[in-house]
Every structure is written in structure tokens, then in C-alpha cells.
Amino acid sequence: MAFAAFGASAGATTGRGAAREPAPLKRSAIAIGLLAPGIVYLLLFFVTPFVSMVITSLNQPGASGGKGDYVLGFQWQNYVDALTQYGPQFLRSFGYSLTATVLTLLIGFPVAYFIGVTARKWPLVQSLTLCLVIAPFFISFLLRTLAWQHILASNGPIVELLQTVGLFDATDRITGTDFAVIFGITYNYLPFMILPLYASLERLDLRLLEAGSDLYAHPTARFFRITLPITMPGVVSGTLLTFIPAAGDYINSDPNYLGSPKTAMVGNVIQAQFLNAENYPLASAVSVALMVIILIVVAVYIRFAGTEELV
Amino acid sequence: MSSLGAAGVAAETMQQLERPGRAPRRQRITTGQWLLPLYVVLAFVFLLTPIVNVILFSFNDSRKNNAQWQGWTLDHWFDVCTVQNGAVCGAFGTSVAIGLTATVIATVLGTLMAIALGRYRFRGRTPVNLLLFLPMASPEVVLGVGLAAEFLSVRFQFGFWTIVIAHVLFCISFVVTTVKARVAALDPALEEAGRDLYGSSAQVFFRITLPLLTPGIVAAALLSFSLSFDDFITTRFNAGAVTTFPLWIYTVKSVPAEANVVATFVFALAIIAVVVVQVVNARRRKRLGRAA
Numbered sequence: 001m002a003f004a005a006f007g008a009s010a011g012a013t014t015g016r017g018a019a020r021e022p023a024p025l026k027r028s029a030i031a032i033g034l035l036a037p038g039i040v041y042l043l044l045f046f047v048t049p050f051v052s053m054v055i056t057s058l059n060q061p062g063a064s065g066g067k068g069d070y071v072l073g074f075q076w077q078n079y080v081d082a083l084t085q086y087g088p089q090f091l092r093s094f095g096y097s098l099t100a101t102v103l104t105l106l107i108g109f110p111v112a113y114f115i116g117v118t119a120r121k122w123p124l125v126q127s128l129t130l131c132l133v134i135a136p137f138f139i140s141f142l143l144r145t146l147a148w149q150h151i152l153a154s155n156g157p158i159v160e161l162l163q164t165v166g167l168f169d170a171t172d173r174i175t176g177t178d179f180a181v182i183f184g185i186t187y188n189y190l191p192f193m194i195l196p197l198y199a200s201l202e203r204l205d206l207r208l209l210e211a212g213s214d215l216y217a218h219p220t221a222r223f224f225r226i227t228l229p230i231t232m233p234g235v236v237s238g239t240l241l242t243f244i245p246a247a248g249d250y251i252n253s254d255p256n257y258l259g260s261p262k263t264a265m266v267g268n269v270i271q272a273q274f275l276n277a278e279n280y281p282l283a284s285a286v287s288v289a290l291m292v293i294i295l296i297v298v299a300v301y302i303r304f305a306g307t308e309e310l311v
Numbered sequence: 312m313s314s315l316g317a318a319g320v321a322a323e324t325m326q327q328l329e330r331p332g333r334a335p336r337r338q339r340i341t342t343g344q345w346l347l348p349l350y351v352v353l354a355f356v357f358l359l360t361p362i363v364n365v366i367l368f369s370f371n372d373s374r375k376n377n378a379q380w381q382g383w384t385l386d387h388w389f390d391v392c393t394v395q396n397g398a399v400c401g402a403f404g405t406s407v408a409i410g411l412t413a414t415v416i417a418t419v420l421g422t423l424m425a426i427a428l429g430r431y432r433f434r435g436r437t438p439v440n441l442l443l444f445l446p447m448a449s450p451e452v453v454l455g456v457g458l459a460a461e462f463l464s465v466r467f468q469f470g471f472w473t474i475v476i477a478h479v480l481f482c483i484s485f486v487v488t489t490v491k492a493r494v495a496a497l498d499p500a501l502e503e504a505g506r507d508l509y510g511s512s513a514q515v516f517f518r519i520t521l522p523l524l525t526p527g528i529v530a531a532a533l534l535s536f537s538l539s540f541d542d543f544i545t546t547r548f549n550a551g552a553v554t555t556f557p558l559w560i561y562t563v564k565s566v567p568a569e570a571n572v573v574a575t576f577v578f579a580l581a582i583i584a585v586v587v588v589q590v591v592n593a594r595r596r597k598r599l600g601r602a603a
Contacts, residue, residue, distance in 0.1 A: 110350050256561075
């Protein structure tokens with residue numbers, strides 16, 4: 001279902017319909033032939049790199065001790081360094097992405113409900129609003145974030161307005177704060193939340209809500225006992241599609257965009273260590289740690305949310 | 312999905328039939344009737360503000376810093392390929408070339424996998440699904456570092472192909488999901504009819520299955536291209552000396568208005584593509600509906 005999230009966005013343009021019959025059983029030899037190229041690709045460029053990254057994360061400095069010179073080793077110390085040196089960055093990454101995920105859910109659910117349920121009567125409104133939700137995908141992510149940076153900057157319209165009104169001092173700023181980074185992440189991942197929610201809500205059978213009100217259920221009760229449980233797969237996909245990339249994101253927290261050195265996330269550390277310091281083992285150790293923490297969080301969350309139709 | 316859709320339509324009709332007899336409840340809905348659209352409008356303002364800003368500033372009469380509004384001009388639209396010795400256009404061209412290559416590879420590999428997963432039962436579905444899910448469950452920075460670590464260890468030259476490899480990796484899963492939905496919606500009776508008419512497997516595939524899957528494949532390709540074109544994080548780790556459009560934006564000191572020109576141009580093309588796909592599909596549906 002997590003994928004169906006995105007499938008929905010495409011599904012919206014491909015349209016639905018066509019009869020649905022259970023697919024007939026067929027010989028698996030053909031299936032293996034069809035799958036083989038893709039599987040080989042994923043083994044070569046997803047599984048092997050992961051192994052390669054784990055090996056790199058245990059490397060030790062080479063004989064020359066120069067920049068970027070590392071040899072095979074078993075240096076656990078890299079992981080100790082990763083977690084002790086970059087504790088604040090890890091906390092920020094997860095703090096920011098969790099907050100942003102909750103915000104996108106709060107902003108996105110009513111929007112998805114409007115598109116998927118309210119606008120059912122007007123197909124044109126439905127496809128137009130859906131188109132507007134995917135519109136941000138078509139314009140550069142960096143430029144959109146930069147646009148917010150211009151809008152929220154100290155000499156930008158918002159800060160100037162707040163200063164004229166007297167809510168802000170001359171030194172107060174928005175960019176470079178936790179708020180700005182969370183704001184940017186919320187903005188950038190909002191469509192990833194709305195689309196899967198829409199896919200679930202679009203299939204919501206309104207008769208169930210009718211039945212609820214016939215049984216004198218309060219609208220709040222109807223929402224929490226009918227709408228929300230039924231759309232849970234969409235909520236799970238949306239939160240995962242937001243939380244996972246957000247935790248690894250480092251553009252919003254980049255000092256040239258919405259952040260400052262005080263808002264550095266794990267991604268900023270990885271980029272600096274890998275590309276600038278060429279400390280490949282440390283960057284790899286930080287990446288592996290990030291990946292492991294995310295997988296644990298996701299596994300616990302899926303179990304807790306009780307959805308099995310993830311894949 | 313079609314049966315559920317029908318249920319939705321039925322529910323709607325029932326609601327309409329019931330409305331006159333339920334005056335008090337209708338009033339309560341009225342408050343929500345303007346509250347929800349208002350909320351949605353505000354959300355869309357939030358969603359679209361930076362897009363409008365990017366488009367607007369492609370017409371900004373600015374020299375170096377494109378952060379402040381200086382007045383209207385079309386200059387940047389004409390000098391887009393000449394400023395900074397053509398760096399903007401060059402980066403754009405690189406991104407398009409990488410995007411097209413990655414899209415073709417990802418769409419072919421993904422479509423084959425989607426057909427296998429949607430059509431055939433075989434042992435080992437779960438590991439295959441997991442293998443497709445994990446790239447989506449990995450933050451881009453991890454995919455980027457992993458690939459870069461691999462390329463470094465085998466001393467593979469970073470450049471065009473390493474970027475393509477990285478982009479195909481994160482596009483495949485999206486292609487599989489999109490096309491799989493379409494495969495599942497295929498009516499097997501159509502393929503059977505083809506075989507009954509003595510069509511060979513190849514004929515059935517190319518003249519029935521593939522055309523029916525085309526809308527899904529086109530959607531998947533569009534999605535792949537936009538993901539690839541806009542990718543920054545994975546590209547950053549695997550680019551070597553090659554500069555894509557997002558990399559150029561990131562590395563240039565102050566982003567000139569020409570960047571906005573390119574983005575606006577791509578945005579317009581994408582919107583046109585989406586509209587065309589919608590219209591073609593609507594026509595197709597009508598035609599198929601008549602045929603049925």
C-alpha cells in the first residue's frame with residue numbers, strides 16, 4: 001500500500017475502471033524471466049551498495065593517513081564516534097521529521113477529504129485540485145525552498161510586516177530557526193501525505209457514515225470510529241512517505257536555504273563528512289545508523305498501526 | 312476499485328434522495344460546507360505560493376541577486392543559454408539527458424517486474440516485494456552514500472552513468488507500483504479473446520496487453536522523469552564532475568533569474584503533459600465505453 005500511495009497519483013491520470021477478475025495462475029518460469037533484470041539491478045545497485053557501505057563504515061585510516069585514504073578494517077569506533085559526536089543532529093533529524101509529519105497529516109487530511117469525498121460530485125474540481133497537489137513536483141525542489149527562504153528572510157515581506165506590527169524586534173528572524181526548517185519540511189512533503197490519504201478517502205463508502213449517523217453517532221465518533229480506521233492504510237503510507245525522506249533531508253536545514261549551523265541534521269553531517277572531509281568511514285557509519293534507526297521506527301510503527309497491506 | 316467506486320456512486324445517489332427529509336442535519340453540514348473549502352483554499356495558497364514566486368521571479372529585472380523584486384523584464388527568457396557561458400542551459404541539457412536515459416531504463420525494468428507481480432503467482436513474492444519496498448524506505452542520502460561507497464571501492468569513474476544508475480534505482484519502485492495497479496485492473500478476457508483468435512503470445516502481448524497498459528506506463532514514465540530531473544541528494548554523492556540542473560542551483564553563489572526561467576519552462580511543459588494525458592485517457596475511456 002505504501003507504493004499504492006504514489007500509484008494513486010498516477011492512477012488519477014490513468015483513470016480507473018475495467019473489470020477486475022482474479023488473475024489466472026500461470027507458470028512461474030516466465031515470471032522469473034520478467035523479474036530477473038529488475039532483481040539483478042536491485043541486487044547490484046541496492047543490496048551490494050548497502051553491504052559496501054557497511055564495510056566502508058568499519059574501515060580504518062590508511063598508511064598515508066591522508067584525506068580520503070582508508071583501508072579495510074574492523075573499526076567499531078566509527079559507530080561510537082557517529083553516535084556520540086552527532087547526537088544533537090540525530091535528535092534534530094527525528095524531532096523535525098516527526099513534527100513535520102504530524103503537521104502534514106493535520107494540514108493534509110482535510111485537503112485529501114475534500115478532494116476524495118466532498119469533490120466527488122464535481123469531477124472537474126476533483127481533477128483540478130489533484131493536479132494542484134502534484135504541481136509542486138514539477139518545479140525544482142531547491143527553487144521552491146529558495147522561494148520560501150526569500151519570503152521568510154530578514155529583509156523579506158513577512159519579517160518586515162511582523163516588525164512593523166511590533167511582534168518582531170529588529171534582531172528577530174525566521175530563517176535559520178527550528179521553526180523555519182520544520183516549516184520547509186512540512187511544505188516539501190505535504191503532497192506525499194495528501195496523495196495516499198486521497199487514495200484511501202476516495203474509496204470511502206459513504207453509506208458507512210450514513211449507517212453511523214442512523215445509529216445516532218456524533219460526527220466526532222463517526223470520524224474516529226469509521227472514517228479514520230478505514231483510511232488507516234492511507235495514513236500509514238502518507239506518514240511513511242513523509243517521515244522517511246524528511247529524516248534524511250538536508251536541504252531545508254542547509255544554511256543557504258532555511259537553516260543555520262544550529263539546525264544541522266544528520267544529512268548535513270553525512271554530506272560534510274563524505275564530500276568535504278572525505279571521511280568515508282564516518283559518513284558511512286552515520287548513514288548506516290540513520291538507516292537502522294529508521295527501519296526500527298518504521299517496523300514498530302507498522303506493527304503499532306496494525307496495517308499489513310504495506311507492500 | 313471499480314466495485315467500490317460503484318458503491319460510492321450508489322451512496323451519493325442515496326444521499327441525494329434522502330436530503331429533503333432531513334432538514335436539521337443539512338443545516339449542520341452547511342457550516343462545514345464553507346469551513347472545509349476555506350481550509351482547502353488556505354492549504355492550496357500554502358502549497359502554491361513558492362511556485363508562483365518562482366514563476367514570477369523569472370520575469371524579475373534583477374542583475375545579480377534575484378531575491379528582491381525589481382520590475383518586469385523578459386531578458387532572462389532570452390539570455391538563458393548565454394549567461395555564465397551557457398552553464399544554465401548546459402546543466403538543463405545534462406538533466407534532460409540523464410532524466411530520459413534513467414526513465415527509459417526504469418520504465419522497462421519496472422514494467423516487466425510489474426507484469427510478473429501482477430499476473431503470475433510464484434514462490435518468493437514476499438522477498439521480491441521487500442526488495443522493491445526497501446529502496447523506498449531508505450532516505451535518499453543513504454542510497455546516495457551506499458552507491459558512492461560502492462563506486463569508490465571498485466574505482467568506477469563518477470559521472471553521467473553513475474547518476475543514471477542512482478536515478479533508476481529510486482524510480483524502479485515507483486514504476487512497479489504504478490504499472491502493477493494497471494496490470495491488476497486488466498481484464499484477462501481480452502487476452503483470452505486474442506488467443507482464441509489464434510494470436511501468438513507476442514501478438515497478444517504487443518497488440519492487447521501493452522496498449523492496455525500504456526496509460527499506466529506513460530504515467531510511470533512521467534513520474535520517473537520528474538523524480539530524476541528534480542533529484543538533488545542522491546545525485547550530489549554520485550555526480551563527480553557532472554553538473555545537473557539541481558546541482559548547478561546548489562553550487563552557484565546567488566541563483567540568477569535564468570534558473571527560474573528553466574524551472575518555469577519545465578513546469579509549463581509538465582502541466583501540458585498532464586493535461587494531454589488526461590484528455591487522451593478521457594477519450595480512450597469514452598471510446599472503450601462505446602465499444603463495450
